[in-house]
Amino acid sequence: MKLRGIELRRIGIPLVGPFRTSFGTQNDRDVLLLKAVTDDAEGWGECVAMAEPSYSPEVLASETAVLKDWFLPTLAGERGQAALGAHGAHAVTQLLHPFKGHRMAKAALEMAILDAELRAEGRSFGRELGGVRETVPSGVSVGIFDTIPQLLDVVGGYLAEGYVRIKLKIEPGWDIEPVRAVRERFGDDLLLQVDANTAYTLRDARHLAKLDDFDLLLIEQPLEEEDVVGHADLAKIVKTPICLDESIVSAQTAAAAIRLEACSIINIKPGRVGGYLESVKIHDLAQAHGLAVWCGGMLETGIGRAANMALASLPGFTLPGDVSASSRFFHTDITEPFVLEDGHIRVPTGPGLGVTPIPEILEEFTTSVEFIEL
Incomplete structure (x- = not known):
């Protein structure tokens, strides 16, 4: 495979409504898309970095810069092109290993090249990653609201649409009572979990233990991402299963968390861990140790959403x-929309991601575009 160049395209898409979490409120999504152009096909990748360093230290400006200044020149070199020709997208991780961090940029680049490779070979993303399901169960993430009645109306609407699991964003001052209200309104059979996005400290352990009364699937990332030991201590105090998100940035960090018994569930976000191939390694590691995994979201467009569907079709994604x-x-x-069918979403089966941007819609949302020839 000969990589001819990479298109860097920024797009801006308004959200259907404000999405509030413990680290801020989003009203639109600023996205960096990558298009890999090879001799045989074109492939798409999506960088999930945000505009500001709230969820992650990686931001769109930094990821764009590191792609242009370091990653793409590395792939363009003689060694890079030879490795890509011999091993395709599987060479990306090794080629970029000398560069620390910037996993979201690495993931987007790997994704675009893998998509191009698979399109040329007529193979699907799901098949390449090891997927076994035609559809995946769909949960929904519900942000923080000003009042509990607002929250209940929104949750009721999502359940009416058919979502099979509800995740509530929480923060200090918005935790026990909203969860209690949702559980009382919608019953014990509702699959319910919460996500703190690092909003608490270990000093809040006794308070977080009050969530044990509500039979939750899990509490996601209650403490700071670096505080893996704190999560291990918290897991001894609360009965609700601990799920790690921000703390898991690689298979290596997942192995450490598992060894410390800091979690019993892992949320795998491909952009956060450096790509879909690294995500499969974490999936396999978790399976080997009897941990459940599930696929998180970063407000992806249809490009990133298609790849997430493929990943979520692997056998270890049991939640x-x-x-x-x-x-x-x-x-x-920007692609044909993904739709809910009886609580599930169908995994694309076409070559590569199985979806492509609709040109006129893509142009409507585009704010800048640059092609870098390699």
């Missing part, structure tokens, strides 16, 4: 993920 329909976040997606 519903944040693989919601396109309409959860966007009035208009």
Whole structure:
């Protein structure tokens, strides 16, 4: 495979409504898309970095810069082109290993090249990653609201649409009572979990233990991402299973968390861990140790959403993920929209990602575009 160049395209898409978490409120999504152009096909990747360093230290400006200044020149060199020709997208991780961090940029680049490779060979993303399901169960992430009645109305609407699991964002001052209200309104059979996005400290352990009364699937990332030992201590105090998100940035960090018994569930976000191939390694590691995994979301467009569907079809993804329909976040997606069917979403089966941007919609949302020839 000969990589001819990479297109870097910024797009801006308004959300259907404000999405509030413990680290801020989003009203639109600023996205960096990559298009890999090879001799045989074109492939798409999506960088999930945000505009500001709230969820992650990686931001769109930094990822764009490192792609242009370091990653793409590395792939363009003689060694890079030879490795890509021999091993395709599987060479990306090794080629970029000398560069620390910037996993979201690495993931987007790997994704675009893998998509191009698989399109040329007529193979699907799901097949390449090891998927075994035609559809995946769909959960929905519900943000923080000003009042509990607002929250209940929104949750009721999502359940009416058919979502099979509800995840509530929580923070200090918005935790026990919202969870209690949702559980009382919608019953004990509702699959319910919470996500703190690092909003608490170990000093809050006794308070977090009050969530044990509500039979939750899990509490996601209650403490700071670096505090893996704190999560291990918290797991001895609360009965609700601990799930790690921000703390897991590689298979290596997942192995450490598992050894410390800091979690019993892992949320795998491909952008956060450096790509879909690294995500499969974490999936396999978790399976070997008897841990459940599920696929998280980063407000992806249809490009990233398609790849997440493929990943979530692997056998170890035993909990519903944040693989919601396109309409959860966007009035208009840049691909054909993903839709909810009896609580599930169908995994694309076409070559590569199985979806491509709709040209006129892509142009409507584009704010800048640059092609870098290699």
